[in-house]
Amino acid sequence: MNHFNFQRGLLWACAATIVNLSAGAAQAQDTIKIGEINSYKAQPAFLEPYRRGWEMALDEVNAAGGVLGKKLEVIARDDNGNPGDSVRVAEELMARERVALLFGGFLSNTGLALTDYAKQHKVFFLAAEPLTDKIVWQNGNKYTYRLRPSTYMLVASVVKEAAKLKKKRWAIVYPNYEYGQSAVASFKTLLKQAQPDVEFVAEQAPPLGKIDAGAVTQALADAKPDAIFNALFAADLGKFVREGNTRGLFDQVEVVSLLTGEPEYLDPLKNEAPQNWIVTGYPWYAINTPEHKKFVDxxxxxxxxxxxxxxxxxxxxxxxxxxxxxxxxxxxxxxLAAAFSGLKVETPVASIVYRPQDHQSTLGAFVGRTGLKDGRGIMTSFSYVDGASLQLPDAEVKKLRPAD
Incomplete structure (x- = not known):
């Protein structure tokens, strides 16, 4: 090859590279990348349907033309239910994938790790699922908002019903990590306020995912409570319910239970599902508003x-x-952080607002009793409790939350 041909070939190669780079840049500019982090392998019962939910929303949005004239792309990563992995994956999404923002989280401890990451790196983070109060209170920050009702809100939604039972001796069972600990602290405080003579006669706190259901149910039975407050979920809940049924633990006591009415946890129990428990949940089969019916269909x-x-x-x-x-x-x-302050969003079950004072959405909770129908557990006699009615007074929130 002579010198002229070599130079010409080099110029063509450079031009082709520039064209390819430009095309890549244009493609990137036509897409908004969003990072999603969750414990898919560790908590599949909730998170497989959750993934389907955001995939359906993504398809709807892109079919309608995207956002700001750009298509959305969600890049999802698994954190193995580990706070350290949550942060590592967040770093990877930001540095390698160049995502614009983050959302997700399931467990309270991974949610708190991502909340801190958002603060330190000034990245917008929507905590979709983690329930711990600390996300919007003690560890709250400018860049973090939360969709689901907090632990305090869920507890507040059932305490009124718990107080109506007029039971004096309460036993408590919960997973021994942030969510369970904060749920119990809120339940004790709020029930004491509503019923000052209440006594807490037994407390069982097995490690998350490692319940010895026989020992736990026996310890609760030995305390002879009038009522039980339960915050177990997923596989721990299933084992607790089955062992409690076998031992007759629930025959003579009332049970107030967070999350148990969610199909993720009720459906696997089939005809062993607990009966007449007071629960929070999601009775999708009996919510008949046009918005919800459209979502279900x-x-x-x-x-x-x-x-x-x-x-x-x-x-x-x-x-x-x-x-x-x-x-x-x-x-x-x-x-984005400024836009989410006071942001109104229509969900399939309610209109919600992301509160300026603590970045918590006003998504509420369905509260009802459990029952059996056609060999499976359902929620009956339920009502929707607006999340706006479950909040602490603003003055109390201000004391708990650091300035942004």
Whole structure:
């Protein structure tokens, strides 16, 4: 090859590279990348439906033209239910994938790790599922908002019903990590306020995912309580219910239980599902509003399955992000944080607002009793409790939350 041909070939190669780089940049500019982090392998019962929920929302948004004239792309990563892995994955999504923002989280400890990451790195983070109060109170920050009702809100939604029982001797069982600990602290405080003569006669706190159900149920039975407050969920709940049924633990006591009415945890129990417990949950089969019916019909058509609570959370989380980006007119973290303050979002079950004072949404809770129908557990006699009615007074929130 002579010198002239070599130079010409080099110029063509450079030009082709520039064209390819430009095309790649243009493609990137036409897409908004969003990072999603969750414990898919560790908590599949909730998070497989949750993933379907945000996938359905993503398809709807992109089919309608995307956001700000750009298509959305969600890049999801698994954190193995480990706070350290949550932060490592967040770093990878930001540095390697160049995502614009983060959402997700399931366990309270991983949610807190991502909340701190958002603060330290000035990245917008929507905590979709983690329930710990600390996300919006003690560890709250400018860049973090939360969709689901907090632990305090869920407890507040059932305490009124618990007090109506007029039971004096209460036993308590919960998973021994942040969510369970904060749920019990709130329950004790709020029930004492409503019923000063209440006594807590037994407390069982097995490690998350490692319950010795026989020993736990026997210890509770030995205390001879009038009522039980339960915060167990997932596999721990199933083992507790089955062992309690076998030993007759629930025959003569009232049970107030967080999360048990969610199909994720009720469906696997089939005809062993507990009866007449006071629970929070998601009775998708009996919510008859047009908005909810549209959501259920679309979900069934897309996945040939019925929605779970995770489906509702995943769908509402991505739709919240879309509403925030539209309001901000940008994916800039500071602009998004400002846009989410007071942001109104329509979900399939309610209109919600992300509160300026603590970044908590006003998504509420369905509270009712458990029952059996056609060999499976359901919620009966339920009502929706608006999340706005379950909040601490603003003065109390201000004491708990650091200045942004």
């Amino acid at each position: 679309a979900y069934r058509k897309k996945f040939n399955d019925t929605p779970r609570n995770g489906s509702l959370v995943g769908y509402s989380a991505l739709m919240s992000i879309v509403a925030g980006i539209k309001k901000a007119g940008s994916t800039d973290a500071d602009k």
